[in-house]
Amino acid sequence: MNSIPQVIKDFLGSEKAIAAGLLVVAATVFVLTGKISFAEWQSYTTNLLGIYVAGKTIQGTAQVFASRTVPPTKGDTNTVNVTTAPAGDGGAVISTTDK
Numbered sequence: 594m595n596s597i598p599q600v601i602k603d604f605l606g607s608e609k610a611i612a613a614g615l616l617v618v619a620a621t622v623f624v625l626t627g628k629i630s631f632a633e634w635q636s637y638t639t640n641l642l643g644i645y646v647a648g649k650t651i652q653g654t655a656q657v658f659a660s661r662t663v664p665p666t667k668g669d670t671n672t673v674n675v676t677t678a679p680a681g682d683g684g685a686v687i688s689t690t691d692k
Contacts, residue, residue, distance in 0.1 A: 613645050 604610050620637050623629045
């Protein structure tokens with residue numbers, strides 16, 4: 594028997610997916626109790642999916658930019674050294690050097 598693919602397990606385990614799933618379930622309950630129409634449910638879930646996808650896109654883009662390193666420009670003689678000190682010693686020490 595095939596097991597559930599890891600990507601689906603990751604999706605179902607994410608906080609965003611759980612929140613989106615609960616909101617869809619709540620909207621479905623509203624349809625079943627007559628509080629909203631099916632057309633309103635459809636619009637709501639479409640917007641919810643759009644917000645979810647936009648959030649994941651923004652998060653992924655931010656991670657890409659956060660992991661980028663900027664190469665020094667030509668003629669740049671300044672260097673920055675970052676040393677992480679043990680906890681309790683004040684944290685990171687940043688020093689700059691002009692050459």
